Amino acid sequence: MAYDAQTPAPPEALDVAQVVKANYRALTGLFALRLLISALLVAIPVTLSRVTGTNSFVLILPIVPGMFLFIYTVYRLLYGLRVSQCARVLRTYPLEFHPRVVKKRERWTRYGNVFEVRVTTRGQHGAPLMLAVNAAGRRRWPExxxxxxxxxxxLPFGGVMVVPGGKEMFFLKPADWDKTARRRDEADPERRARAEQARLTHRTKRAVMMRPGA
Known part of the structure; x- marks a missing residue:
């Protein structure tokens, strides 16, 4: 790929193993923080109740959000397996630098924020609109x-987007699976086999972007 004054040169190549490790650490830290907060919300009122010998409603009130936060954290734990999906893609495909990505819009879901993006390739037109979710569970769009x-x-099958620096990793699938069907059908056997190896050959719906295998 040639670069000119308007096209940013690719940054230093990333270490794939370090990218995956960084996202596993981020995911683990996110769940650990939530579990700690939920534990404190339950443990502190119980301890104060035993020490003071009172069962005041105000005193035990924090237990309710603590239990809800714990349930929500366990619920979201299943969808943290998206990091494993990204790791599989990174083992199957090499990282290639794309000079521009455009975020069109975003939508909140209980599985994580889903972003609509377009990853452009210099010299090519008609890049498909993609759905993207942060593999480590973060909801914000990175800088x-x-x-x-x-x-x-x-792109017609999906893949993984990594922000330079390697700390933000997104799982991507076509926003309109049916619209990109022709491109997948026209793919040669080697491309289709590679997509199957990375488990990118199945449709993904917006609301279940964080589900394993989706």
Missing amino acids: GTEDGVWFAGD
Whole structure:
């Protein structure tokens, strides 16, 4: 790929193993923090109740949000397996630098924020609109994407987007699976086999972007 004054040169290549490790750490830290908060919300009122010998409603009130936070954390734990899905894609495809990604819009879901993005490739037109979710469970859109991103995968099937620096990793699938069907059908056997190996050959709906295998 050639670069000119308007096109950012690719940054230093990323260490894939370090990218995956960083996202596993981020995911673990997120769940650990939530579990700690829920434990404190339950433990502190119980301890104070035993020490003071009172069962005041105000005193035990924090237990309710603590239990809800614990249930929500356990519920979300299943969807943290998306990091494993990304790791599989990164083992199957090399990272390639794309000079620009455009975030069109975003939507809140209980599984995580779903972003609609377009990953552009210099010299090619008609890049499909993609759905993207942060693999480590973060809901915010990261900084730095305006200078380009790393992508591993095959856009009509899906893939993984990594922001330069390697700390933000997103799982991507086509926003309109049916609209990109022709591109997948026209893919040669090697491309289809690779997508199957990375488990990118199944439809993904917006509301279940965080589900394993979706």
